[in-house]
Amino acid sequence: MLGLPTAYFLLIVAYPLANLVRMGFSRPERGRVFGEGVSLANYVEILTSELYLETLLVTFRIGLLSALCALALGLPLALYIRRAPPVLRSVIVFITIAPILISIVVRAYGWMVLLSNRGVVNSALMNLGMIDRPLRLIFNETGVVIGTAHVLLPFMVLAILGSVQTIDRALEDAAASLGARPWRVVFDVVLPLALPGIAAGTVLVFILAVGSFVTPVLLGGQLVLTLPMAAMQQFNSTFNWAFGSALVGVLLVAVMATTLLFDRVLKRRLARLAAR
Amino acid sequence: MSDTAIPQIRSGPLDGLIGPVGRAIWGALILAICVFILAPILVVLVASVSRTPYLTFPPSGFTLRWFTDLVELRDYFAAFQFSLLVAALATAMSLAIGLWVALVLTRRDFPGKAALSALFMSPIILPELALALGLLQYLSQIGAVRGMLPTLLAHSVVCAPYVIRTVQASALRLDRNLEDSALSLGAKPARVLWDVTLPLLKPGLLSGGIMAFVISFDNVTISLFLAAPGATTLPALLFNQASETGLNTTLAAVCAMLTAFMLLLMLVVERLVGLERMATSAVAGKR
Amino acid sequence: MSLSRTLTRRQTLLAGLASGVMLARPRIASAAPTEFVMGVNGGAAYRNLYNNVLRHFEARHNAKVVPVFGSGSELLNRVLAERSRPTMDCFVTFQGAWLVGKAEGVLEKVDYNKIPHIDDVHDFLKDPDGYAPFVNFGAWGIVYNKDTVRTPPRSFKALWDRAYDRKVMLGGVYHWQIHLAAFAYAWTGDQKNIDVAFDKVKELAPRLAGLYGLSSDTQSKFQQGIADIAPWYSYTAQRVRQLGVPVAFQMPEEGGFLYPSAYHAVKGTQKVELVEKLIGTFYDPELQPGLAREDGFIPSNKKTVLPAAVAAELPTMEEVQRCHHWDWALINRDEGAWLNRWNAEVRRLVRG
Numbered sequence: 061m062l063g064l065p066t067a068y069f070l071l072i073v074a075y076p077l078a079n080l081v082r083m084g085f086s087r088p089e090r091g092r093v094f095g096e097g098v099s100l101a102n103y104v105e106i107l108t109s110e111l112y113l114e115t116l117l118v119t120f121r122i123g124l125l126s127a128l129c130a131l132a133l134g135l136p137l138a139l140y141i142r143r144a145p146p147v148l149r150s151v152i153v154f155i156t157i158a159p160i161l162i163s164i165v166v167r168a169y170g171w172m173v174l175l176s177n178r179g180v181v182n183s184a185l186m187n188l189g190m191i192d193r194p195l196r197l198i199f200n201e202t203g204v205v206i207g208t209a210h211v212l213l214p215f216m217v218l219a220i221l222g223s224v225q226t227i228d229r230a231l232e233d234a235a236a237s238l239g240a241r242p243w244r245v246v247f248d249v250v251l252p253l254a255l256p257g258i259a260a261g262t263v264l265v266f267i268l269a270v271g272s273f274v275t276p277v278l279l280g281g282q283l284v285l286t287l288p289m290a291a292m293q294q295f296n297s298t299f300n301w302a303f304g305s306a307l308v309g310v311l312l313v314a315v316m317a318t319t320l321l322f323d324r325v326l327k328r329r330l331a332r333l334a335a336r
Numbered sequence: 337m338s339d340t341a342i343p344q345i346r347s348g349p350l351d352g353l354i355g356p357v358g359r360a361i362w363g364a365l366i367l368a369i370c371v372f373i374l375a376p377i378l379v380v381l382v383a384s385v386s387r388t389p390y391l392t393f394p395p396s397g398f399t400l401r402w403f404t405d406l407v408e409l410r411d412y413f414a415a416f417q418f419s420l421l422v423a424a425l426a427t428a429m430s431l432a433i434g435l436w437v438a439l440v441l442t443r444r445d446f447p448g449k450a451a452l453s454a455l456f457m458s459p460i461i462l463p464e465l466a467l468a469l470g471l472l473q474y475l476s477q478i479g480a481v482r483g484m485l486p487t488l489l490a491h492s493v494v495c496a497p498y499v500i501r502t503v504q505a506s507a508l509r510l511d512r513n514l515e516d517s518a519l520s521l522g523a524k525p526a527r528v529l530w531d532v533t534l535p536l537l538k539p540g541l542l543s544g545g546i547m548a549f550v551i552s553f554d555n556v557t558i559s560l561f562l563a564a565p566g567a568t569t570l571p572a573l574l575f576n577q578a579s580e581t582g583l584n585t586t587l588a589a590v591c592a593m594l595t596a597f598m599l600l601l602m603l604v605v606e607r608l609v610g611l612e613r614m615a616t617s618a619v620a621g622k623r
Numbered sequence: 624m625s626l627s628r629t630l631t632r633r634q635t636l637l638a639g640l641a642s643g644v645m646l647a648r649p650r651i652a653s654a655a656p657t658e659f660v661m662g663v664n665g666g667a668a669y670r671n672l673y674n675n676v677l678r679h680f681e682a683r684h685n686a687k688v689v690p691v692f693g694s695g696s697e698l699l700n701r702v703l704a705e706r707s708r709p710t711m712d713c714f715v716t717f718q719g720a721w722l723v724g725k726a727e728g729v730l731e732k733v734d735y736n737k738i739p740h741i742d743d744v745h746d747f748l749k750d751p752d753g754y755a756p757f758v759n760f761g762a763w764g765i766v767y768n769k770d771t772v773r774t775p776p777r778s779f780k781a782l783w784d785r786a787y788d789r790k791v792m793l794g795g796v797y798h799w800q801i802h803l804a805a806f807a808y809a810w811t812g813d814q815k816n817i818d819v820a821f822d823k824v825k826e827l828a829p830r831l832a833g834l835y836g837l838s839s840d841t842q843s844k845f846q847q848g849i850a851d852i853a854p855w856y857s858y859t860a861q862r863v864r865q866l867g868v869p870v871a872f873q874m875p876e877e878g879g880f881l882y883p884s885a886y887h888a889v890k891g892t893q894k895v896e897l898v899e900k901l902i903g904t905f906y907d908p909e910l911q912p913g914l915a916r917e918d919g920f921i922p923s924n925k926k927t928v929l930p931a932a933v934a935a936e937l938p939t940m941e942e943v944q945r946c947h948h949w950d951w952a953l954i955n956r957d958e959g960a961w962l963n964r965w966n967a968e969v970r971r972l973v974r975g
Contacts, residue, residue, distance in 0.1 A: 061440050062452060065433050069455050072493045076470030077462070083473070111967040133369050140366045141612075153612045154602065155370050161598035162377050164556060165575045166591040169843075170376025173383065173393045176847050180379070180393060199833060199849075213373065215619055221612070222620020242358065257620065264461075264619075271463025274556055274575065282795025282834035283973055285966055288465050295469070296696040297797060298958045299703075299723055308466045319461055389866045390846055408670075472704060479708025565660040565710055566689040573665075576692040579837040580666025584866065 077312065084306030102306035112290065116310065119286040122204055123270035127216075127262045129209035134216035134261065139250065141217070142224050156217050164211055168278035171207050172198060199281020207279040208269045215268065216261040223257025224250065256330050263322045267315050287311045381595060384588035391588055402589035412590045415570040422484055422569060423553040426491035430548045431541060433492065434499025438540075439533075441500070442507040459494045467494070468561035475562070486562040487569065491552040498551060498618040499544030505617045506540025540617070542609050547618035550601075570594065656687040659897050661886070662701065662714030665692035666839070667862055668918070675913035680904040686897055694797075694837075695720045695884070702729050702889055712892040713901065717884050718951045721754070724887060730754050731888035731895055739903030743926045747948075748883060755898065758905035759920035760883035761858035762938050762946055763801065765873040768851040776852065778876045779809035783823070788830045792841070792850035795834030799965045800954050802854060805880055814950045817957070821964060828972035845870055856882055857938055861919025864936075874938050878945040 087099040106112040141152050159167065174180045175198040182194040197203060227250060235245045251258075273288040280289070287307060294304030379393050384402060386395030402408075437456050441449065459467065467490065475486050514536065518528045534541070559572040568576070578587055605611050661677075663669050669690060677688050691711060693701065699720040702711060706729050716724060724730045732753040735741050741749075741756070748757040765782070767775040772790070776782050782791050793802050807813065807820035832850035835841040842863050844850050857872045857879075864870055886905075888898040904910065911927040914920045921937055922929065929937070938946075 061444060061446075062437060065437050066452060066455070068433070069458075069493060072471070072489050073459060073462070073467065074455065076474040077466060079474050080466060080470035109963070111963055115966075133372065136362075136365055137369055140362070150606065150611070152366070152370065153615075154606075155373055157602070157611055157615050158598075159373060159377065161550060161554060161602065162595055163554065163571050163574055163591065165571070165578050166380050166588075167376045169391065169578065170379045172843060172847070173379045173391060174375060176849055178848050210373070210376065214615070218616050218619035222616045225616070260620070267461045271465060273463075273465045277836065278840075282836045282840075283970060285970065288463065290966075291465065291469075293962060295700055296694070297800075298962055299696070299700070300959055301703075303959070305469075308463070308469060311463055312466055315461060315463060390842075390868065392846075476701070476705035477707060479705065479710075481705060481710055563691065565691045568692065573692070576665040578666075579839050580664055580668055580692075584667075 080305050081309045081312065083302055084309040086302045102303050103309070105303075106306060106310055112307070112310075115285050115287055115290050116314070118201070118284065119270055119288075119311075120314075122201060122208065122276070122284070122286060123266045125201075125205045126208040126212060126269040127266040129205060130213045130216040130265045131258065131262055133209070134213055134220060135254075135258065137213075138217050138220035138224055138254075138257075139246070141221060142227075157214050159210065160214050164274055165278070167210065168207055168275060171203065171210075171279060175203060175206070198279060199283060201280075201284050203279040203281070204276045204284050204286075207275045208272060209265075211272070211275055212265045212268050216265050219261030219264060220254055220257040223260075224254045227253045256327075259322070259326055259330055263318065263326075267318060270315060270318075271311060287314075377595070380588050381592045384585060384592045386585055386588075388585065390584050402585045403593070405586065408586050409590065412570065412573065415568055415573040416594075418484070418567060419553055419569040419571070422487055422491060422559075423549050425484075425488055426495050426552040427545050427548045429488070429492035430495035430499045431545050433496045434503050434544055434548075435537070435541065437496070438500045438503035438507055442504050456500055457497050460497045464494070464555075464557040465561075468558045471558075472561050481562070481564045483564055484567050486564060487559055487567065490558045490562055491555065494555065494558065495548035495551050498547040499541070501619075502544035502547065502614075502617045503537055503540040506537045510536050539609060539613070543614035543617050546605050546609065546614050656681065656685045657894070657897065658689055659686045659713070659894060659901075660689045660691060660711045662691045662693060662698035662711050664694065664715060665690075667866075671862070671914075671917045675910055675917065676901075676904055679907070679910060680901050683904070684897060684900050696797075699724055699729075703727060706890070709889045709891045711889050712894045713886050713888050713898045715884055715886055717882065718949065719955055721750075721885060721887065722951050722955055725752065725754060729890045731890045731892060731898075733888055733895060733899050733902070737896065737899045738906070739900075740906035740908070740924055740926075741903075743908075743924045744906055745923060745925060747881075748923055750885075755885045755887045755902060757883035757885040757923070758902055759858075759914060759918075759923055760881055761856050761861075761919055761921060762872075762874060762879040762943065763805070763854065763856050763882050764875050764879035764938075766845075766853050766855040766857075766860040766870050767873060768845060768848075769869045769871045771848070771851045775871070775873045776875075777873065779806060779854065780877075782852070782854070783827055785830075787852055789832050790851040791827070791831055792833045792835050792844060792853045793824070793827075793831060794841075794854070795836050795970075797836060799969075800958050800961055801880070801949055803961060803965075804949050804954055805854070808947065809875075809877055814953060817961065821968065824969055825972055828969055829974060831973050834970075834973055842866075842868065857921075858919035861936060862917070865917060872938070874942045874946075878947050879938070879942070880949055881943070881946045 084102055085098050085100065086096055087101045137152070137156060141149055141156070144152060172179070176182070177194040179198075181197065182191075185191045186194065197206070232245055232249050235249050236242070240248070271288060273292065276284055276286045276289055280286075288311065291304045291307035291311070294300045294307060380391070383391045383393050383395050385398050385400065386392055387397030387399050441453055471486065471490055472481070475481050480486060510533070515528055515532050518532045519525070523531070554571060555569070556571045556575050559569040560575055563569070563572050574587065574590065602611060605614060663672060669692065673688075680686060681688055691698070691701070691714075695715055695717045698711075698714040699716060702709065702714060702724065706727075733755050735749070735753070735756070738756070744756060748760065750756055765776050765779070776784065776787060781787075793799070803817055803820040803824065804814040806823055807816045810816075810823055811819050833844065835844055835850075835853060838859050841853060841855060841859070845853075845863065845868055860870050860872045886898065886901060888895045892898070906924045908924050908927040911922045911924055912929055912933060915922060915929055915937060916933045919937065921943060
């Protein structure tokens with residue numbers, strides 16, 4: 061029934077990735093690009109080197125912080141959209157989705173103009189006398205997190221919106237009419253029901269952030285090294301395909317483990333929580 | 337249309353729940369978030385009228401010459417045409433795949449269904465870099481990095497999951513009795529699919545199709561790595577040009593025009609399906 | 624949204640479809656010149672290349688250039704990946720990629736006797752093994768902002784001067800290896816003494832204004848005033864100057880490093896003759912002044928006569944003769960180990 065599409069996906073998605081992972085198990089001679097034979101050397105080197113473990117940590121930290129920032133911005137937005145009057149609702153949805161349509165290269169350059177030492181934000185703050193010297197907002201992890209959260213915010217909002225839209229408004233109104241304070245209504249009624257969407261959105265943003273490449277390159281100022289960038293260095297700087305492939309392999313495993321963990325553990329708990 | 341079914345009795349966002357002060361703070365917060373979203377885009381758009389050939393903000397002077405320099409813009413226009421073509425074909429392919437897969441997944445039960453479903457959804461969560469590099473190695477070994485083929489293959493699998501999700505959402509709501517009665521009245525299965533099932537799935541197909549188009553049209557990483565001679569999409573060209581020369585004002589002008597095109601597209605989407613409906617069902621799946 | 628309300632759904636859809644078809648319709652190809660697929664650097668580099676060289680090459684040899692954009696490394700990677708079925712006829716390389724390409728056997732030799740003007744070309748640009756000669760070159764020295772730096776560093780060693788604290792940027796992800804080799808040479812007279820270079824860079828790192836990445840990054844950091852001094856290429860400085868960024872090039876006293884690029888025929892191409900013609904077009908003394916003025920390339924043809932104003936902006940031949948070559952065999956061999964050290968030891972000391 062699904063023979064053809066399955067074959068297509070195996071051929072276009074699974075096989076190339078398997079091939080890439082397999083290349084990660086080969087070891088090239090010095091000065092050669094392609095590796096031969098089967099060896100664990102690349103993976104052993106990655107998992108025992110302080111540098112690459114730190115890179116893995118930085119990548120995950122950026123992913124986590126981006127997801128949390130996107131959540132902090134996306135949750136209010138989704139809650140607002142849910143109850144906004146029609147016209148305002150369209151406008152805000154429009155603003156939320158707009159970034160998906162604008163090239164991420166453009167947005168990165170926009171951030172440079174806004175956040176660099178002599179950029180718009182720092183000049184404004186200094187003119188207002190709020191700071192003496194420029195805040196370091198870009199070309200470090202802060203910049204990467206800001207840029208990544210911005211790129212992925214729409215996905216967070218949409219994921220949460222998908223789950224809060226099903227909440228019965230009568231439930232909230234009932235709670236309010238029974239004298240519950242507004243914040244209690246949000247915390248006790250809305251949030252628990254929105255939890256699956258919040259979790260799904262956070263995991264999605266985390267996964268997309270961990271694998272992103274263009275934004276860290278442009279906003280990290282060469283000082284932030286993430287796993288995808290480390291892999292690209294191996295391909296483009298030292299021409300070591302085997303090692304680069306192994307780095308991508310580690311990234312793949314990390315992403316798949318996160319998804320599995322979410323699917324197996326978190327989803328079930330959330331379902332139970334929401335059912336209560 | 338489920339959107340219109342949501343009651344819109346009250347006007348305020350949290351009206352009835354919070355007082356005027358709370359509402360003002362809440363409104364200010366939302367406004368601040370909107371500014372955050374729009375700021376980096378607006379900065380580039382505004383800077384595109386600067387007289388300087390490089391990007392400055394605030395722009396110095398005002399000129400439209402970066403929008404009218406047709407020689408400079410020629411390559412971008414060709415890439416724009418190519419991007420449209422790729423996005424249209426990738427959308428068509430992912431609609432075909434998505435319809436097929438979603439119908440089978442929602443209607444049949446078979447061993448290994450969960451694994452298959454995971455396979456079809458995987459391109460959303462796999463790092464694009466991994467997909468692009470893997471495909472490049474593999475396609476170049478068999479000499480297939482020619483024309484739009486590599487870009488199209490990759491885009492079709494990256495876009496298909498979004499269609500699968502939206503069509504699944506529609507298919508779950510679909511009343512099977514309509515199809516069954518058409519069949520019992522003697523209609524051929526193909527006719528039933530065309531005359532009954534497809535019209536009923538139209539909202540899902542439309543939402544998924546538009547999302548697929550947008551995802552393909554805006555993709556950078558995959559398009560960048562899989563670009564074959566004479567076959568570069570606009571976002572990949574923008575990345576290339578920007579990384580070689582920085583964001584000069586011509587690029588900002590191209591971006592401004594691209595933004596205008598996207599705004600137009602969104603207007604059409606809003607008119608056809610409703611943006612919100614399209615986007616939430618593609619990202620959040622069944623609801 | 625009032626506009627959309629006045630249109631019906633069907634009208635909107637039809638209008639959208641119609642404009643989509645109009646825009647997507649591929650352009651109809653004219654006549655039948657030979658297609659020539661070239662891997663080149665994009666951006667302003669390509670625009671200048673097209674105007675100064677490729678346009679003439681196409682007209683003279685009835686060819687149609689189809690560009691594939693990428694950095695030298697990216698293009699070499701592409702060539703390596705498709706070695707069994709190449710799609711490119713020719714691609715641009717720098718010295719490091721040229722050695723890798725030779726070792727991997729993905730380059731095709733060219734016939735020097737068929738390259739126009741080859742006898743007038745500097746000997747150091749020719750390849751002893753018969754692969755394509757380098758077509759243009761610049762020097763790697765010190766680039767600084769004329770408006771903010773009154774007395775520029777006169778040697779690489781002067782970058783360590785406290786007067787330049789928080790003004791200097793070095794190359795990050797893509798250029799760190801040539802910095803290391805050059806600094807090893809500047810401090811010890813031998814590029815092999817890489818430990819000294821590492822110590823020196825680590826000493827400088829906390830006082831840097833940052834690291835630069837792609838050439839666009841260097842440019843925007845000069846523009847935004849994030850840094851005022853950088854070891855960089857004479858020709859990219861020239862190109863950026865064309866955009867109105869006030870930078871100047873200082874050749875270090877101990878000599879800069881030469882950075883030539885070549886257009887190599889890809890192994891398996893049927894169009895080696897066109898590659899030879901292309902190389903000859905680069906050497907055309909009529910076309911070289913354009914390359915020098917806009918791209919800052921030092922003429923590779925000894926007979927080229929530059930207008931005085933253009934010549935004044937470029938390094939002199941005397942300066943060029945005192946320049947050094949990087950030991951690319953050494954760099955290619957040890958780069959992997961250096962990269963790990965750079966990432967682990969240097970990167971974290973830079974405050975950005």
